[in-house]
Amino acid sequence: MLEIRNLTKIYPGNVLALDNVSFKVNDGEFLAVIGLSGSGKSTLLRCINRLVEPTEGEIIWNGVNIVETSQGELLRIRRKIGMVFQHFNLVTRSKVLTNVLAGRLGYVNPAFSLINRFSAEDIAMAMSQLERVGITDQAHKRADELSGGQQQRVGIARAMVQEPEIILADEPVASLDPVLAHSIMQHLESINKEDGVMILCSLHFLDLVHRYADRAIALNEGVLMFDGAPQDIDDDKFKEIYGKEAERVG
Amino acid sequence: MKKPRPIIRSIGIAVAIVVVIVVYAYGFTVTDVNFETTREESRIRQLTRILRALVHPDIVEFDQEEFDVEMPIYLPCPAGGVPEYLPDTSQSYMVLTPPCAGPKEFITIEGFNFEPETRGPINFIPPSGATLTIGNFTTDANGHFQIKVELPNRQPLEEAQALRATARRNVGFPHLSPLALTTWDKIVETVFLALLATTFGTILAIPISFIAAKNLMDQVQSPLSSVALSILGWPLGIFIAAMAVGYIHQLSNLVSHTTLLTVTGVVVSPIAIWVIFRWAMPQEKIADPGSLLRIARVLGLSIASILGVMFLFLLSDLSLSAGKVIASALGSFGFLGNFVIQLGDSLRILIPILAALAGGAALGGFAGNLGQTASDQLKSRTVKSINLIATALAGATLFGLIGAVIDWFYQINDLTKTLWIPGGIGAGLGIIFALRAGAKEPLPIGSSIYYVIRTILNAIRSVEPLVMVIVFVVWVGIGPFAGALALGLHTVAALAKLFSEQVESILPGPLEAVQATGANRLQTIIYAVIPQIIPPYISFTMYRWDINVRMSTIIGFAGGGGIGFLLQQNIRLLDYRGASVQMLAIAVVVASMDYISSTLRERFV
Numbered sequence: 001m002l003e004i005r006n007l008t009k010i011y012p013g014n015v016l017a018l019d020n021v022s023f024k025v026n027d028g029e030f031l032a033v034i035g036l037s038g039s040g041k042s043t044l045l046r047c048i049n050r051l052v053e054p055t056e057g058e059i060i061w062n063g064v065n066i067v068e069t070s071q072g073e074l075l076r077i078r079r080k081i082g083m084v085f086q087h088f089n090l091v092t093r094s095k096v097l098t099n100v101l102a103g104r105l106g107y108v109n110p111a112f113s114l115i116n117r118f119s120a121e122d123i124a125m126a127m128s129q130l131e132r133v134g135i136t137d138q139a140h141k142r143a144d145e146l147s148g149g150q151q152q153r154v155g156i157a158r159a160m161v162q163e164p165e166i167i168l169a170d171e172p173v174a175s176l177d178p179v180l181a182h183s184i185m186q187h188l189e190s191i192n193k194e195d196g197v198m199i200l201c202s203l204h205f206l207d208l209v210h211r212y213a214d215r216a217i218a219l220n221e222g223v224l225m226f227d228g229a230p231q232d233i234d235d236d237k238f239k240e241i242y243g244k245e246a247e248r249v250g
Numbered sequence: 251m252k253k254p255r256p257i258i259r260s261i262g263i264a265v266a267i268v269v270v271i272v273v274y275a276y277g278f279t280v281t282d283v284n285f286e287t288t289r290e291e292s293r294i295r296q297l298t299r300i301l302r303a304l305v306h307p308d309i310v311e312f313d314q315e316e317f318d319v320e321m322p323i324y325l326p327c328p329a330g331g332v333p334e335y336l337p338d339t340s341q342s343y344m345v346l347t348p349p350c351a352g353p354k355e356f357i358t359i360e361g362f363n364f365e366p367e368t369r370g371p372i373n374f375i376p377p378s379g380a381t382l383t384i385g386n387f388t389t390d391a392n393g394h395f396q397i398k399v400e401l402p403n404r405q406p407l408e409e410a411q412a413l414r415a416t417a418r419r420n421v422g423f424p425h426l427s428p429l430a431l432t433t434w435d436k437i438v439e440t441v442f443l444a445l446l447a448t449t450f451g452t453i454l455a456i457p458i459s460f461i462a463a464k465n466l467m468d469q470v471q472s473p474l475s476s477v478a479l480s481i482l483g484w485p486l487g488i489f490i491a492a493m494a495v496g497y498i499h500q501l502s503n504l505v506s507h508t509t510l511l512t513v514t515g516v517v518v519s520p521i522a523i524w525v526i527f528r529w530a531m532p533q534e535k536i537a538d539p540g541s542l543l544r545i546a547r548v549l550g551l552s553i554a555s556i557l558g559v560m561f562l563f564l565l566s567d568l569s570l571s572a573g574k575v576i577a578s579a580l581g582s583f584g585f586l587g588n589f590v591i592q593l594g595d596s597l598r599i600l601i602p603i604l605a606a607l608a609g610g611a612a613l614g615g616f617a618g619n620l621g622q623t624a625s626d627q628l629k630s631r632t633v634k635s636i637n638l639i640a641t642a643l644a645g646a647t648l649f650g651l652i653g654a655v656i657d658w659f660y661q662i663n664d665l666t667k668t669l670w671i672p673g674g675i676g677a678g679l680g681i682i683f684a685l686r687a688g689a690k691e692p693l694p695i696g697s698s699i700y701y702v703i704r705t706i707l708n709a710i711r712s713v714e715p716l717v718m719v720i721v722f723v724v725w726v727g728i729g730p731f732a733g734a735l736a737l738g739l740h741t742v743a744a745l746a747k748l749f750s751e752q753v754e755s756i757l758p759g760p761l762e763a764v765q766a767t768g769a770n771r772l773q774t775i776i777y778a779v780i781p782q783i784i785p786p787y788i789s790f791t792m793y794r795w796d797i798n799v800r801m802s803t804i805i806g807f808a809g810g811g812g813i814g815f816l817l818q819q820n821i822r823l824l825d826y827r828g829a830s831v832q833m834l835a836i837a838v839v840v841a842s843m844d845y846i847s848s849t850l851r852e853r854f855v
Contacts, residue, residue: 049766070626079768089759093781102777106768109531113773155763162767 001026002048002166002198007057009043009222017043019222021057025200025215027165030192032213032230033202036242040222041202045168048200049081050074061166079106082159082197084188086171088151092144096135096154099143100126103161122161129157133187149180156187167191169201173208181205185212206233303826307834311427312420319343319361319417320375322410324350325401333410339363342393344415353403359385364393365419374402375412387415429828433816437835440812441843443730443805444737444798451741451798452791458742459749460775462703466753470696470771474687475633476621477695478640478680482647483617484610491609495559495602502563512568519561526554555608562601569594625690634689638681645680646673704750710743715801719810733810737798745794752786753779792847799843803836 002025009018017040025031033041046052048059050066059066066077082103090099104122105113112118118126130136133153138146143154152172159167169188173181189212192199203209209216209230216233218226218241225241226233239246287293319342324332327350337343342363351357359372369388373381385399404411426434460466472480506512530547569590577587621640625633653672662668687693719736726732756779764778806814813832820828 051762051766071622075768075770077768078766081766083763083766085759085763087759089763091760091764091778091781093784094777098777102764102769103767105764105770105773105777110770110773111527111531113769114776116776158763158767168766 001061003058003060004044004048005058005060007044007047007059008055009040009047009052010055017222018047018054018219021219021222021224023217023224023227025198027198028192028196030189030199030201030212030214032209032216033200033219034204034206034209034216034241035202035219035225038221039219041219042170043222044219045083045170045200045202048166048168049078049083051083075106079162080165082162082164082167084152084155084159084167084169084172086174088148088155088175090143090151090154090158092142094143095139096130096141096143096146097123097126097139099154100130100139100157100161103158106162126157126161129160130154132160133157148176149183152176152180152184153187156184156191160191164197166198166200169199171202171204174204181208188212206230206238209233300826304830304833306827307830308427308825308827309430309831309834310424312424313422314418315421316370316416316418317342319364319415320412321346323374323401323413324410325404326350326352326406328408342415342417344413346413351401353401353406356398356400358396358398359387359413359415361387361389361395361415362393364389364395364415364417366391366393368417368419370415370417372397372399373414373416375414376404377407377409377411381414389417427831430831433813433831433835436806436813436816436832437839439730440802440806440814441799441839443734443810443812444795444802446734447737447741447802448791448795448798451738451794452745454738454742455745455749456787458703458707458746459753460779461699462707462746462750463753464697464700464750465756465758466775466779467696467700468694470699471692472618472622472695473625473633473690473692474621474637474684475625475640475689476618477693478637478644478684479621480614480618481644482640484614485647485651487613488606488610490613491605492602494556494609495605498556498559499563502560502567505560506564506567509568509571512564512571515564516561516568519557519564523554523557523561526550526557530554559601559605562597566594566597566601569597630689634684637684637687637689641680641684642677643680645676645678645683647676649673649676649679704747707743707747710739711747713740715740715805715810716808719805719808723809728809728811730811733802733805733812736810737801737805740801741794741798745790748790749783749787752783752790756782789851792851796840796843796847800840803840 004024005022007018007021008016010016021040021044033044035041043052047054048066054067057067061077064073064077066074069077091102098116101118101122104118104126108118108122127136127139130139130153133156135146135150135153135157138150138154143151146154155172167188172188173184176184185208188199188201191197201213203213213230215228216226216230217224218233218237220241220243226237233241321337321344322335323346327348332349335349337345339362342361345360345362347358347360364387366389369386371383372385372387374384375381382402384402385397387395387397389395502515505515530550573587573589573591573594575587576590577584580586621636624636628636649672650669653668657663657668715733715736718739719732722732722735726735760778760782761774764774769777802810802812802814803817804814806812806816807818809815813836817829817832817836820826820832
């Protein structure tokens with residue numbers, strides 16, 4: 001179980017990104033994080049693996065407070081937390097396979113990874129994850145030769161070779177068209193349902209939230225506005241989360 | 251803002267114009283602009299001469315053959331008149347008017363069928379066979395000449411004496427002049443000088459560029475305990491490693507007496523290192539190893555590094571002796587042997603430096619980790635007292651080292667002034683700093699290093715290689731090696747800056763993604779940074795090679811070898827046809843480098 005307690009993040013210049021946010025996520029849960037752009041969704045996800053250092057608060061996972069761990073411990077925690085990004089964040093000039101293998105960096109000995117040497121098992125694992133997202137034939141292409149949807153699949157494969165217990169997905173489908181969006185969300189769903197990986201996924205479209213998420217939390221200007229089942233987001237709640245002027249689409 | 255009145259505005263413009271005129275007028279005086287000299291006839295003549303010489307580069311020449319045209323001459327005129335002499339008019343011949351004359355009298359010599367546009371001496375040959383030059387001829391385009399000469403004042407003789415015109419003519423095919431051959435040698439030297447300077451400059455610039463990149467260094471933050479202990483660890487590590495290298499060198503000297511043992515050592519030690527490495531660094535790191543295993547691994551790695559240094563020493567010994575064998579065995583490819591010898595020698599110079607750096611990094615890193623752990627796990631108050639002691643010691647060490655450097659430069663030779671006082675000041679400053687800084691507060695140590703490195707790079711970059719080479723010439727003597735060192739040093743500074751700016755402009759996304767997988771800093775650089783910077787790095791390296799070729803053509807002016815040396819020599823000797831060859835060579839090389847580098851750049855980027 002992942003428990004966030006009183007998490008606050010203030011960026012330099014006194015910008016309040018997260019304001020005293022607390023919630024829990026159960027193992028194997030698919031949690032959607034919704035809110036306007038700039039509401040603190042990305043900051044929240046990045047605080048969990050400390051790509052962003054929280055200003056205050058605790059993040060308890062498996063009895064360990066991630067916020068307080070040493071640097072070495074943090075690296076060992078990070079390798080169990082996969083991350084998927086809106087802009088895929090692949091190293092575009094590297095091969096697809098190398099991009100996926102980067103997910104193993106937390107496990108392999110640094111001295112060997114420096115000369116780009118991975119064990120046969122790691123490579124087999126990377127290939128099987130590529131097979132799972134259906135792009136085995138692209139493994140030896142450069143990442144920038146792939147289309148957006150394919151690149152996001154590489155991103156998912158990279159997260160999966162980490163053998164993660166949590167996947168943080170930061171608007172994974174925001175730069176994709178609706179058809180691709182569903183296909184990517186289905187991959188995440190299968191990872192969630194079949195492998196029992198906890199998923200925290202920030203999303204823009206409520207229909208995606210309804211369709212894939214077990215539970216949703218909503219942020220508005222860093223404040224937690226909602227925590228409950230997606231079906232419970234009625235029109236009043238919606239206006240509260242997105243502001244009075246907002247209208248529902250999709 | 252209130253608009254100024256038109257009249258004030260106009261006055262302002264007028265004043266500005268006057269100021270501009272005055273500035274330029276002063277500039278003309280200071281730079282000695284004088285168009286009168288450009289119109290003087292003697293100067294125009296000189297200019298013409300030089301320009302004509304410059305467009306006649308002394309590249310090809312003919313082998314020349316001298317041939318003589320002789321005819322009898324009577325001095326004075328014989329009593330019975332001059333016997334008729336019929337020259338072979340199908341060949342070169344001369345006609346005298348009058349055909350005979352007395353001593354010190356003038357006659358006119360006309361030559362026909364000579365080589366056109368050639369010149370040579372006209373000699374008077376008495377029966378003794380001596381040659382008396384009485385004039386020089388120059389033929390016109392038809393091979394004809396006409397000159398008036400004074401006959402020598404000789405004892406009158408009855409018999410005929412000889413008049414000989416010696417002409418030269420080109421034979422065979424044109425071939426390269428000796429000057430062109432030397433120029434070729436020197437231009438090769440120039441290109442390779444630039445190549446070496448670029449290669450080694452680039453190799454050094456790459457790691458430096460990472461610590462001179464703001465976006466990477468800003469993330470490096472450590473608490474004071476870590477920084478202070480690391481500052482203490484570095485010099486200690488360097489010292490220990492330097493000592494250790496001395497002992498290992500002695501040890502390797504025992505082995506390297508016999509070639510067989512050396513070869514065995516060179517073969518066996520890497521295998522041993524590999525085995526230890528495999529054991530101490532398993533491919534998968536599963537969890538935190540126990541402390542006993544950790545100590546064993548550290549011991550194993552230390553043995554491996556001792557073996558590594560030993561291996562390098564043996565390797566350098568081996569290459570020194572192998573190089574000598576190769577040099578004597580390969581004949582005209584003996585330079586390969588010299589290459590091997592020089593590699594061995596440079597390895598021998600590099601081993602202590604690299605070992606000292608590695609030792610410093612190892613101990614500094616270890617001490618830094620210790621400080622980090624202390625800061626992570628101990629109470630604030632304990633950390634604060636550790637900080638006080640460690641920072642005082644670190645400050646003393648730092649200032650003591652600075653004092654030692656100053657002592658070396660200025661030879662003060664007074665320990666009180668160079669060691670105790672700076673050490674005391676450093677300790678005091680350290681204590682003040684430790685008191686003011688928060689116990690566990692992370693310090694922006696990365697950006698401090700960044701600013702120091704950037705400042706050093708900018709300082710080095712601002713000195714032209716042409717000036718640097720003066721120092722290197724004193725050190726390693728006049729020649730291309732000094733030039734390569736000067737260009738190399740400048741390349742390091744210039745490329746490190748350009749490279750680091752490329753690192754600063756990479757996309758942050760992949761960096762973030764690789765960090766999120768649990769990769770450490772070095773892994774992040776290798777997997778997320780390096781793939782992004784390869785194209786600009788190649789492009790800038792090519793560009794720098796281009797610059798270095800151009801620079802190396804003139805670095806010889808300051809004693810740095812290459813074609814500049816020859817060019818300067820010919821200009822000083824007023825041999826403009828020679829200088830023209832070198833200028834031509836430079837133009838060809840620079841233009842082709844330009845072309846090659848732009849082609850390669852297009853291919854890689």
